Amino acid sequence: MLTDRQKLILQAIVLAYTETGHAVGSKKLVEMLSISVSSATIRNEMAVLEDFGLIQKEHTSSGRIPSLAGYRYYVDHLKHRDILIGQNDLSMIRQSLNGSYAKVDEIIANSTNMLSKLTSYTALAIKPEISDVRLSGFRLVPLGNHQVLAILVTDSGEVESQQFAIGKDVSGDQLEAIVRIVNDQLVGQPLSIVLQRLLTDIPIQITQYLKTPDGFLQTFGQALDRATSDQFFVGGRLNLLDFSSIDDPTTIKDLYHLLSNKTDMHDMMIPSQMEDSTKVSVKIGDEIANDLLKNYSLLTATYDVGNHGRGMIAILGPTRMSYSRTIGLLGAFKQELTNKLINYYQFYDE
Amino acid sequence: MLTDRQKLILQAIVLAYTETGHAVGSKKLVEMLSISVSSATIRNEMAVLEDFGLIQKEHTSSGRIPSLAGYRYYVDHLKHRDILIGQNDLSMIRQSLNGSYAKVDEIIANSTNMLSKLTSYTALAIKPEISDVRLSGFRLVPLGNHQVLAILVTDSGEVESQQFAIGKDVSGDQLEAIVRIVNDQLVGQPLSIVLQRLLTDIPIQITQYLKTPDGFLQTFGQALDRATSDQFFVGGRLNLLDFSSIDDPTTIKDLYHLLSNKTDMHDMMIPSQMEDSTKVSVKIGDEIANDLLKNYSLLTATYDVGNHGRGMIAILGPTRMSYSRTIGLLGAFKQELTNKLINYYQFYDE
DNA sequence: TGTTAGCACTTGGAGGTTATGAGTGCTAAA
């Protein structure tokens, strides 16, 4: 258990280091703390904190920087409880979410851009997911010139459309027959079942009406894929350049690829069971299950839009990020985003 | 006018420098050239080439590197005429273009990825443009849940669709009325006229059927925008990291932003009037009209798909790029892409 | 017992020096 003075010192070290990036020594701390003790006393306390593994040196005679455990302690016990998010930031968030959006995707994509701008770090988001999405509508719209637009609608309100080409000998009746097959057999089914049947019995039925069903099946499959895969958005990738050791381009490339990988990122963002999912989850350094990110911290917040599911927003930044501010921002953004989405869905739910 | 020996030396300097990145000295050249002259002779010739401004030193006692003018001379007069593109590369190009594509955009986007992979530089592409595109079709498809999908088709074969929300009191008849207005008055018109009228008289007419036409008009406008703006594709942005001085993240960020700017890049890619548009155009260093790119070279090729217009593919790399190979690749790719696109459009043209 | 002044010690970094190797330009001879 730390004494109050030790806590104060640790807090000051974290604040100073995250702000300046320089290791902080005993004299600096005396100035900062406005406690009337000498630097020697501070040094003694720092030795204790180092024994606890909360701070460390860069070299024998340097000042101290927080260790990963130190950041962890700071986040858990020392950061200001009621984080005050600037009125300025709040109004920027509100304004950015204020526009009228035609799709959830736009809202989420815009959120990542906004979050990355506000924080100067990299922002990630997963849109609201529900486990049991069903196909609720299907259309084929002939566009002339041998082109047809296939439209899928899910009961979660997602719309996916994709064009494809058909032979010129295909009649409107044939298209209608196909629509009928899909409506009769697939509409109302969960997307997973739809995908499965698309690979098994549906092709056989369709062949009766369409000599070469490949184009249609491929199109349907692609649109379905897009509707199924929980889409993943990244904003402010370039901010990684600001706080990565750029000596080696391959590291950055690897990072970029990692960021594009839905499943990997998804896995990392999932908070551990223990955590309170209403709060912002903080993973620091090696707490993230990926070696590439051992010098980064990942803050995740889960937002809940009732029966429209839950999604996540997250911030990826250096371990020496400004935790108080960033956690505050992410928490506030989560709230505003939730409101916006509830509001958005309300319109369709009536 | 250069002597044959001087040409040989300049060529060797360009080849060696683009390959190794090190300035090349007289002794190295003696080894490379297998001409039986001494290094002193080479030195004399190099002094002449330097007087001509074709090569330069990094410092007083260093070897020589090509100047921008030197690269220019190399590209114009010294690179191998019939550039042999590897059978391996050619088959990769063919294979990558071989798949079945539902949209031109997919072909073009895939091309940039392929080109950037093959060259290890950054690839750019503009899809085929024709000057006078007209609206050839318009649909509104109700999707249930107050959602409607608007579909635009142009006579160049582009399809743009976008969903939007309507009040629950809007009937099918009203939608049909709107479709009729658009069909009667806008279909057959050039997109520029459509856009213009969308801002002037169309809203007035629509208001008769739709109390709040804003959602519809915005949707229509956005879809139209997408169809109008000649879309621009970039592949292999990350390769910039390999050959940029990465000391300063802001430079890279600026470059990235420049690459995202359609109009700027478009302007830069346009070859000068003098040039033969069937060949690959080469802009070296300050020949590119942008200070950010003064250490880069831009190779551009125009491809022509008959009455479906012309587009461009381009490679952005360092001035010390491998010109022979890259020009060869770009030329070959242009040819393959042209074939693919002609083939693609043929299907719809019958 | 906790705090403090004082001091010896460590370290990275800035600045300076030196040696080395790769390369040049010039001169004079072939």
Place this chain on the structure above:
DNA sequence: TTTAGCACTCATAACCTCCAAGTGCTAACA
């Protein structure tokens, strides 16, 4: 015209020295 030879230049790396910032420890102090 070509070449050997040589003095000269410069970037780079290695090494030294000095300095500021910081530490740990000891002994004295409240």
